[in-house]
Amino acid sequence: MTDETPDPEAVPVAGPGAVASDEGTDESAEVPQDVIDDVERLTRLARDAVDEQEAAAYRKRRASLLDEYDFTARVREDDTHETLVLHPEEWLEDGVVQMDAIEDVDRGIERPLGGPGDGAEWDAIAERNREIAEAVGAEHGAVHGENAAALAEFMNNHYAKPIDSATDDEIEEFVAEYFPRNAWPSEKQRDRLDRSVALTLEIADSF
Template sequence: MTDLPTDVLEEAERLTRLAREAVDDGETTAYKDERDALLADHDYDARVREDDTSDVLVCHPQEWVEDGVIRPGRIEDVDRGVEVQLSGPGDPEEWDVVDERNRAVAAAVAEDHGPVHGATATALADFMGNHYAKPIAEATPDELEEFKAEYFPRNTWPSEDQRSLLDESVRLCLKKSDGRLPEP
């Protein structure tokens, strides 16, 4: 089992996401430095593994590393390492849970803000569940842009009201799901 407390891992993920979304190098460096210091307090290091389909935050004990490289011979218990998906599709095995959560967000948006926002929220729930198997709260800026630019106009047959309120509807969905709001 990992030695990292849940709140530390969640903060490391948050700081990593902020670093990835930062607009200048100084801001990126500051977030990474803060994350690294937080993890170092628990004798952990972090890196982001990027591949063709996703990016993953990998947190691992510092003792696994020698000369900047993880040495397999130093790993006694692989469960001490932690991986957090930062982008790409979610776990299709969890689709039912994700879909239920996204549908609840859409229903809450419709109830609180009316049918126009509700229709767009339902479309976003469909998109995130069917295309990424991820909760709305975990949508990346690129995924949201794909929804707005490609999926929404082609697949929802939006009304004029929906088109004019698209950005606000997406913000309401993110707020209702406790996701990260895009920069204004």
């Protein structure tokens, strides 16, 4: 499923200095690299979602990440591939990029989407997270294993990231929001959650 309906008037807005994804490369002085990475993950999740409400939720999360930096995201399509384009909100008027508003094209950021191996990469992350949860259960018991499985599911579905790369904010979101609403935890699970998270992160770090 396509992430969003492309704007036919959308144009490439990233210049030669705004490079595509390349590990170790600073793409933007305005948007942190980890935010760009999260925005790309959310875009891929939205694109691959089978349910439109799920896709919309990913796009909403993506927009909230970029709002802090006054940036916006769109997907540009051509005949062969899709490209994630991030640029300042001030470049837009009624949802269309205004070329006369662009003073420095290098402020734009582009990341190619699609291509061979992408799906396998995300599948590998999800499988590794599930294996970490299974290891927690095998080593520390079923209750901790169930909580670890909930954390794995959260990281897979909401961030498409390895458990060991979870930020403090993401862990807080899992504990405060996702776990009580989506994990249907037992009383034992709730009582042991903090310890479960600590054990899961410990095992993930050495996995």
